[in-house]
Amino acid sequence: MVAVSGGEPTGAGSAVDGDLRDLFGQSIAVFASLAGPEHVVESANPAFFATIGEERARTGLPLVELVPELAGQGFIGLLDEVHRSGEPYTGRDVRIVLGTGPTAREAFFDFTYEPRRDGDGTVVGIRVIGVETTQVKHAQLLMAEHRALLEQIARQAPLAEVLDGMARCIENLAPQELLVSVLLADPDGLHLRHGAAPSLPAFYNEAIDGIATGEGVGSCGTAAHRREPVIVTDIGTDPFWDDFRELAQRAGLAACWSTPILARDGSLLGTFAMYHRTPRVPRDSDFALIRVFAGTAALAIERHHSEQAQRAAEQRAESAMAELAKAVRAEQELRTEAEQRAAAAAELADQMRAAAAAHAPAPHPEGCQLGGAAGCTAPAEIKLADSWGDSAWGCTSHTEEALIHVRSAFIASEELGGLAAYRDR
Numbered sequence: 001m002v003a004v005s006g007g008e009p010t011g012a013g014s015a016v017d018g019d020l021r022d023l024f025g026q027s028i029a030v031f032a033s034l035a036g037p038e039h040v041v042e043s044a045n046p047a048f049f050a051t052i053g054e055e056r057a058r059t060g061l062p063l064v065e066l067v068p069e070l071a072g073q074g075f076i077g078l079l080d081e082v083h084r085s086g087e088p089y090t091g092r093d094v095r096i097v098l099g100t101g102p103t104a105r106e107a108f109f110d111f112t113y114e115p116r117r118d119g120d121g122t123v124v125g126i127r128v129i130g131v132e133t134t135q136v137k138h139a140q141l142l143m144a145e146h147r148a149l150l151e152q153i154a155r156q157a158p159l160a161e162v163l164d165g166m167a168r169c170i171e172n173l174a175p176q177e178l179l180v181s182v183l184l185a186d187p188d189g190l191h192l193r194h195g196a197a198p199s200l201p202a203f204y205n206e207a208i209d210g211i212a213t214g215e216g217v218g219s220c221g222t223a224a225h226r227r228e229p230v231i232v233t234d235i236g237t238d239p240f241w242d243d244f245r246e247l248a249q250r251a252g253l254a255a256c257w258s259t260p261i262l263a264r265d266g267s268l269l270g271t272f273a274m275y276h277r278t279p280r281v282p283r284d285s286d287f288a289l290i291r292v293f294a295g296t297a298a299l300a301i302e303r304h305h306s307e308q309a310q311r312a313a314e315q316r317a318e319s320a321m322a323e324l325a326k327a328v329r330a331e332q333e334l335r336t337e338a339e340q341r342a343a344a345a346a347e348l349a350d351q352m353r354a355a356a357a358a359h360a361p362a363p364h365p366e367g368c369q370l371g372g373a374a375g376c377t378a379p380a381e382i383k384l385a386d387s388w389g390d391s392a393w394g395c396t397s398h399t400e401e402a403l404i405h406v407r408s409a410f411i412a413s414e415e416l417g418g419l420a421a422y423r424d425r
């Protein structure tokens, strides 16, 4: 575990300019003095030996023996030409592959081959001066990708697409193999969900999806919990990985550097992690890269959250409008129904008034016959009949009640036959 000094929270508003400078790094000149047509390395500065590898830090040998991979890349031929012609040679951003097999690394250099002459002006060797531009080249490419990502975020591309694209661009441009993972925090900040990890195996992503944030929960759970970067340089021995070591080894992961992704208000949005296949300690430029892209991820996630909030607010407003419309419709229906009922009641009252006037001269019992078991003492005023020929006299209130509740009852009249039937029986 390497303690990270100066690990400030990586919010969207971090000092991106400083990080970009770090990302471009410091260029150190390599220098070597070669002698004779064989280009024997007479002397070289430490940066030269660091570049070709400390295990090859020797002098007194022809360059092609010290760094045999140069032969196939045209460098020895160029040196031969400079030695023969006495003309210096300068190349810019020259690509060179150093080492072989799995340890091979691509590098870019600005080179100058300067002839060295003796007192007579005869070329006796070559002075090689180079400045490594690898980091600058990579940083330039990264910044172009970074700009494209910002444009994508501004265009409101879907979050998964932005994060996936970001992960792939970092992976593609890294000089060494590197696997990027973005986890997204739940709103309560207590769990992390899969966000983007295009190069990690599916079984690994599934196992990590939903892990709790907390001290000792791998690099990401701990970084989320602490709200600060957690750099695990060797998963094989780090106690934070006790519960996930077997899983990580199955996925071929040996180092994991994780940084919390924080919102402008300091709340947790997720984590941004870089995994490596071999144990590794980050350099300043790695930290710069992490800060720049954790900040970019923060922008993308915050943008996504605000879009979600806006959509939710729109949906709430829509459903409130729908509720209101429903209430208005229900009120209208109730009012219509009440009006219809009032009209029907008024019509019935009119009919009963007319019937009472019409029935008054006819012979009829003294009292209401519709009071049921309880009886009714009100005077009989209206004669009711039904379609089966039954008839009875009722008071106004019992008549109304019977007309409403007995489907076949009607006010007896000559036209409808009820009263006639009654008279004839």
Ligand SMILES: [Zn+2]
Residues within 6 Å of the ligand: 368, 369, 370, 371, 376, 377, 378, 394, 395, 396, 397, 398
């Ligand atoms: Zn009655």
